[in-house]
Amino acid sequence: MIKEIEILLRKLLLNIYLFFSKDQQKQTELKLSAEDKILLIRLNKIGDALVTTPLLKAIKENAGCTIHVLADRKNRFIFENDLNVDKTYQFDKDTSKIKRLRKKLESENYKAVFDLHDDVSTTVTLFIGSLKIKYKVGFDKDNRKIFTHLVPRPNPASTHIVERYFEFLKFLQIDFNLGEIRIIFNTGGKSEQLAKKFIENNFKTPKFLVGINISAGSEARFWGEERFKKLISYFSQYDVNVLLLAAPDDYSKAKQVAANNVKIFIDKEFRNFAAMIKQLDFLFTPDTSIVHLASAFEIPMFGIYVKYKTENTVWYPYNTEHELVVTEEKDFSNLDADDVTPKLKSFFEKIYYG
Numbered sequence: 001m002i003k004e005i006e007i008l009l010r011k012l013l014l015n016i017y018l019f020f021s022k023d024q025q026k027q028t029e030l031k032l033s034a035e036d037k038i039l040l041i042r043l044n045k046i047g048d049a050l051v052t053t054p055l056l057k058a059i060k061e062n063a064g065c066t067i068h069v070l071a072d073r074k075n076r077f078i079f080e081n082d083l084n085v086d087k088t089y090q091f092d093k094d095t096s097k098i099k100r101l102r103k104k105l106e107s108e109n110y111k112a113v114f115d116l117h118d119d120v121s122t123t124v125t126l127f128i129g130s131l132k133i134k135y136k137v138g139f140d141k142d143n144r145k146i147f148t149h150l151v152p153r154p155n156p157a158s159t160h161i162v163e164r165y166f167e168f169l170k171f172l173q174i175d176f177n178l179g180e181i182r183i184i185f186n187t188g189g190k191s192e193q194l195a196k197k198f199i200e201n202n203f204k205t206p207k208f209l210v211g212i213n214i215s216a217g218s219e220a221r222f223w224g225e226e227r228f229k230k231l232i233s234y235f236s237q238y239d240v241n242v243l244l245l246a247a248p249d250d251y252s253k254a255k256q257v258a259a260n261n262v263k264i265f266i267d268k269e270f271r272n273f274a275a276m277i278k279q280l281d282f283l284f285t286p287d288t289s290i291v292h293l294a295s296a297f298e299i300p301m302f303g304i305y306v307k308y309k310t311e312n313t314v315w316y317p318y319n320t321e322h323e324l325v326v327t328e329e330k331d332f333s334n335l336d337a338d339d340v341t342p343k344l345k346s347f348f349e350k351i352y353y354g
Helices: 002-020 045-050 053-063 077-082 093-106 122-132 159-163 167-171 189-202 225-236 249-258 269-280 290-297 337-353
Strands: 037-042 065-072 087-090 112-116 135-139 149-151 208-213 242-247 262-265 281-284 301-306 322-327
Touching: 002 290, 037 122, 045 077, 045 290, 053 065, 053 159, 053 167, 053 208, 065 077, 077 087, 087 093, 087 337, 093 122, 093 159, 149 167, 189 262, 189 269, 208 269, 225 242, 225 269, 225 337, 242 269, 249 262, 249 322, 262 281, 269 290, 281 337, 290 301, 301 337, 322 337
Parallel strands: 037 065, 037 112, 065 087, 112 135, 135 149, 208 242, 208 281, 242 262, 281 301, 301 322
Antiparallel strands: none
């Protein structure tokens, strides 16, 4: 109830702000060069950051400009890890910190600021609206008044989020090939050595490696211990090694699922976790940021998704072999293992025997 009231108050604040805001004069062209510096804003979670990485790469390679990103505490490390980002700032919801941040960003003399939020964020709208930056670019959505340049927003019910971001490239007249697009994440040599050493120490015989991730960041997307046990049993009919993956907070659940028969990999460092995903031959996971690592490393992935009260396309792994089971209920409570196995069998055997 408190959360619902908070959402209503934020919407009211946004509507009041937009009502009294002056509509920016709209322009149609913006060209970038190597001498320019731009700011891109993308707050929220890890997955929200990962899906922007192909856009950053295309801008850097084609325009050669300096790229700064304003990120969230939760996803800042994704941009700091990205070789296409020259500097990363963190947004903190503290009035004094916001004032200092605004002053610092305005001193950078950016040519333009880009709002990479697919939906309307009250926080981001108020912040961008207050910035003294000449050009402001964003999707054509309900906060369009604050932007000097509008980018068409494709229908989210039929367009993947990565493809929606490439509307910014069309706007900037930057050529790209959708078939070559991948999410980008650099694991680094040390993390890859750690992952390979773990596999060598825990699996005596090298085999096709199946990873089962049980963590998804919310109880609504936890499939249940007994269902994951059935999944492990299903894979036992093949000559494979099975590795259970989980976030540190889900260690107790992982132990129950593994039941001393399956190896568990848990690491609080996302880079190390990503390096382990890179070693897999096949991944089973609920909808979470790990999905995008499957895209980055071209790992065939089978996913289970909750699509509750929305028409938007789920964020499946882009340009990577995948298969999905999607429930339109609020959680996985009615999605049994038997509902998943037929589709999983067909897809897995295509990869395994292929």
